[in-house]
Amino acid sequence: MKYLNPVVRGFYPDPSICAANGKYYMVCSSMHIFPGVPLFESTDMVNWKQIGHCLTRASQIDLYSVRSSGGVFAPTIRYNNGRFYMVTTNDSYHQNFYVYTDDIYREWSEPVIVDQDGIDPSLYFEDDKCYFISNGNDTDGRGCIQMCQIDIETGKKLSESKFLWHGTGGRFLEAPHIYKFGEYYYLLEAEGGTEYGHMVNYSRSKNIWGPYTPYPNNPVLTNRNLGGYQIQAAGHGDILEDNDGNWWFAHLAFRQIHMWQTYHHLGREVCLVPVKWRDDGWFEIGVNGTTPIEVELPDNIKFTPQKFSYDKTFENLDEKLDWCYIRIPHMENYKFDKNGLELKGTDVTIDDVASPTFAGIRQTEFDLDINCDVIPGAEKSGISFYMDEKHHYEVVVEKNESGTFVYSRQTIGCIWQESKHHKINADKVTLHIKSEAMQYHFFFKDENGNDVFISDAETRYLSSEVAGGFTGTIIGLFAINEKGDGVSRFEKLSVKHEA
Structure with missing residues (x-):
């Protein structure tokens, strides 16, 4: 059985996903549009229902005079010890912050500010510690991924920010996430700009602070070489293992208006592709490293056919x-x-x-x-x-x-x-x-x-x-x-x- 991409259509960019209590949750960017950070729920990773927004009050986010496409940049959602966290950037004010809730169906907290620059922040929890990851620039002005440890109760930094990786050399290094699978920490990111050259790369290390070794076959996902294909700009996304042991990558892409007309006006949308682990501890994303419109579902998924009308x-x-x-x-x-x-x-x-x-x-x-x-x-x-x-x-x-x-x-x-x-x-x-x-x-x-x-x-x-x-x-x-x-x-x- 197959499903069709995009799985969430229209202006819902920069998806981040997490699992909690047998269900899956997703957040997306909202820029200068209010309410901020649309929030979705799913039971099968393919069919998503919006259940709310994370930023519903003016006290949480100042959008009064932000430029178009300013405001709320890429969010990350994480679940730890019974609490949901959503971390994001108000790019117009160069401010990273997170909000939290113990009930996903109710209101989220007031913002907690984190004093690390960059955009596209993410959180990683391990052994009662919380790490804050974002993009940034090193002392030479080169784009990099940086990380610090924070107190999740206050947002206060418990360590200095350290530069972890400069990526593979593509422009606009962004969208970092850290995961631990087995004995390795995996650092995922996107490069190339959130347009036709977009791509996903990653590296790994046995120490969360590095050094990180790049995946030999980066980029692990990109549609940049698929001329005449409707889905383009596959990139910025997040990895999750579902309740049945299947691995997924939810990411942004867009549909151009015609196979040979390189324009898109519906916005960046959410696509979903499988993740496959190799015996050597590296993983592959997508179908031959690309995001197709039609994707075959694993046999063990209970799936409700998509409805588009x-x-x-x-x-x-x-x-x-x-x-x-x-x-x-x-x-x-x-x-x-x-x-x-x-x-x-x-x-x-x-x-x-x-x-x-x-x-x-x-x-x-x-x-x-x-x-x-x-x-x-x-x-x-x-x-x-x-x-x-x-x-x-x-x-x-x-x-x-x-x-x-x-x-x-x-x-x-x-x-x-x-x-x-x-x-x-x-x-x-x-x-x-x-x-x-x-x-x-x-x-x-x-x-x-x-x-x-x-x-x-x-x-x-x-x-x-x-x-x-x-x-x-x-x-x-x-x-x-x-x-x-x-x-x-x-x-x-x-x-x-x-x-």
Whole structure:
């Protein structure tokens, strides 16, 4: 039996995994999007259900004015002595910290700061000791992996930071984890940048402080040589042994929009590949060192077939799990109910490095059919496809002294354009978007329910290859008031994908 990658789709990068109480848990980066650090649970490593976030309060994370793709970088989740720990970086403030909880389904603690620089921190526990690992630069300015021992109760360093390994020479040495399997400590990392040259390497030592000997066949995993293959950028990830003795590597990768179109706009996603141990104590990752779309499952796994079709509506979207916001939201401007959403606009727009009135869900598939009724009360409201404040598309319903108009607006860097403004004579307008891998098609419905074409927009201009950054497209409902305080209502939302 086979499963398909990615196993978690859309903007969920930099996965880290752990096992506890017969189940598996995963966290991912969230950057400047709030709530921070999505948290997932699984019983078979293939099917993952989101159960919460680790950072749900403004007191835990300052995102108020962070740049796009700043904020919360790669997290690590670990379980030790009945407690879960999530360690991460607020890159905008060059601050490493961890939070913890004794109940994975409840709130996490306030942050505990660790005074070691670098990003992509990890924790390793052994014999009542805790080690803190991150990337960094040595005294010569070369990229390296560094480690110190900390007091897990306070975050205080109990040793100086020591440089462990400089990697294999690839750029952007990152994503370190340390494990002990048998008599060896294994130091895992990623290099090449979280893009088309991404790769995974590792080394080992019988002493946790080194010296570390590189795996002779590094990189142990990469898709960098698979031209014309949809899954690219296989890299940054984490290793786990499941309850049945199978070994796994969960890692980031992305799907490009076409086999020969090297753009991706859904963000970095979670893929899963097997780990195979060799007799000499080294291990191999993936299928011939790569991540394929289809992967054969071990016979001893109890597996529920994946489901990719869905229809997301106001009725089945969870306010706390599914909806997300640009930076820290002003929740007094949001009102959810089982039939819809009311948004009170402010003068903060989607172009600003701030928090507009914007409630979003991650785009997880290329092909979507999206419908939503908008009852305009704010000056401008509608549906946005958001990558960052300089790269986003909107279908806008504008209400002004001349009437109500529908049009599209496309922002690509310092360039923007608006389509023809269509005047409507109704209190409600239905917006309709058809999403494909390479294009969005924007429509509204006339009084007879027929599509009226507004414009098309190319997805590649929302891609990381154009926009830069580390996020993925978010489908958002928004409202803007430059002067007034009007409220727009959204009803009958449907975001539908048929696999």
